Amino acid sequence: MKVQPELAPDRDWWRGAVIYQIYPRSYQDSNGDGVGDLKGIIQRLPYIASLGVDAIWISPFFKSPMKDFGYDVSDYRDVDPMFGTLADFDALIAEAHRLGLRVMIDEVISHTADIHPWFAESRSSKDNPKADWYVWADAKPDGTPPNNWLAIFGGSAWQWDTRRQQYYLHNFLAEQPDLNFHNPQVQDALLDVTRFWLERGVDGFRLDTINFYFHSQGLENNPALPPEERNDQTAPSVNPYNYQDHIYDKSRPENLAFLERFRALLDEYPATAAVGEVGDSQRGLEVVAAYTAGDHRVQMCYAFDFLAPEKIGASKARSVLEAFGRVASDGWSCWAFSNHDVVRHATRWAASEPNPLAYLKVVSALLMSLRGSVCLYQGEELGLTEATISYEDLQDPYGIRFWPEFKGRDGCRTPMVWDGGKANGGFSDVRPWLPVATEHLPLAVNRQQGNPESLLEHYRRFLAFRRNYPALVKGDIEFLAVEGDALAFARSEGNERIVCAFNLGSDPATIDLGAGKGGQPIGGHGFSASADGGRIEFQGYGAWFGRLD
Structure with missing residues (x-):
């Protein structure tokens, strides 16, 4: 529907x-x-x-x-x-x-839950229609798991199943058996x-x-x-x-x-x-x-x-x-x-x-x-x-x-x-x-x-x-400068090119984009900073946005 x-x-x-x-x-x-x-x-x-x-x-x-x-x-x-x-x-x-x-x-x-009907059928025997829907493997001759793979939630990624007398793979909990995508x-x-x-x-x-x-x-x-x-x-x-x-x-x-x-x-x-x-x-x-x-x-x-x-x-x-x-x-x-x-x-x-x-x-x-x-x-x-x-x-x-x-x-x-x-x-x-x-x-x-x-x-x-600037949504990115806690990059889409500059630190900072690379500031974002001839000066945690000249 x-x-x-x-x-x-x-x-x-x-x-x-x-x-x-x-x-x-x-x-x-x-x-x-x-x-x-x-x-x-x-x-x-x-x-x-x-x-x-x-x-x-x-x-x-x-x-x-x-x-x-x-x-x-x-x-x-x-x-x-x-x-x-x-x-x-x-x-x-x-x-x-x-x-x-x-x-x-x-x-x-x-993976699924271990109570999923697919797993219930898969574990029931080695020859049922879903026997190969999960990852099963025999134990090593000494009874240990097939290999050294580990689960993210701790311990071996292999759990012994008494029904099939085999191990099954679980990358997470033992109650989350892995499906066999092969x-x-x-x-x-x-x-x-x-x-x-x-x-x-x-x-x-x-x-x-x-x-x-x-x-x-x-x-x-x-x-x-x-x-x-x-x-x-x-x-x-x-x-x-x-x-x-x-x-x-x-x-x-x-x-x-x-x-x-x-x-x-x-x-x-x-x-x-x-x-x-x-x-x-x-x-x-x-x-x-x-x-x-x-x-x-x-x-x-x-x-x-x-x-x-x-x-x-x-x-x-x-x-x-x-x-x-x-x-x-x-x-x-x-x-x-x-x-x-x-x-x-x-x-x-x-x-x-x-x-x-x-x-x-x-x-x-x-x-x-x-x-x-x-x-x-x-x-x-x-x-x-x-x-x-x-x-x-x-x-x-x-x-x-x-x-x-x-x-x-x-x-x-x-x-x-x-x-x-x-x-x-x-x-x-x-x-x-x-x-x-x-x-x-x-x-x-x-x-x-x-x-x-x-x-x-x-x-x-x-x-x-x-949302008002397509370059910020879908545009390409070009990094212009990184100085200490400050960075600047340009986002470009079509004829629109916007400089985004940030100070991630608590102290005032300056970043220099180079002579002739200043731009017209654009507002509406809630930050304050100043720019002059490609040089941007921030207060702590400041940001500046502008159209690149």
């Missing part, structure tokens, strides 16, 4: 789009059970539209045992009752489209699922763990990674997952052919798009480049360059964007500073700044000025910090496993705060599934709305400013 009304077809809408991520458990509870739901999202769609974003991405709401809070799907074609019904989802699409918002949903197809029937079934949601009117997909779809059929051991090459982009530093170079268990070349099949299906539906999550600490940009090259794979991907603990700086912003330009000249990225899996950047970066609010304003302007699309995570526009969750309140199995050095992902998943005068921030009338952080209440929507100095109104103002 097609959901009405539909938005006008625009095959290129995703290029430069700003996408607002909703974690449904924590957005708005409409029925008083302490868990957010689809009707709650519908209730808040006017607020999202008022921000000026182009689309929403809804994290999983499918039927699930919730071992990993929806990223373990037991029925790809239905809504979990805690979130509502398919009719609620249809109503959500209709209302979003009425408000001019496109809807992207989270497709989790690298089996064409598996690919066909997943593409049928994709078509099911396209027929319901979705505008696109966020593809969870897109580079985990295929494994090496040779099951070779991953080589060790030298300590100096380890980083914590994909997994926390306390996780030995970082000790391996993951060349055999993910980012395999066979994935390209499947992505081409996936794109061919999307192309049957005007103006649909996909963004893939690439988790690869060693070669993330190269994978993004391969997956987005040309117009026959996915439209865009994101790696973890700006989601990692390392603070963004002028030099890093330039090096990441220029590296992406070199390896993916015809590709497209989707940049984000926060999401449901990482410590919020209001804590990760801003907490150490003398003026966190001013810092959050300038880095958000930088994010929304880079070449690429943008993902904003719910509450980012309020400046929500990482909430402190006691061990007794933890829900995330990842955090429970690695506590206390790594506290998991619950701190970035606490409920949205709508009303600072209510105990649960207007999210729910009862105790929520995760506690509302007391320090979030002063940052609630009703406390910031209408205050021109607030972060919320800054986001609205800057998104409106950005």
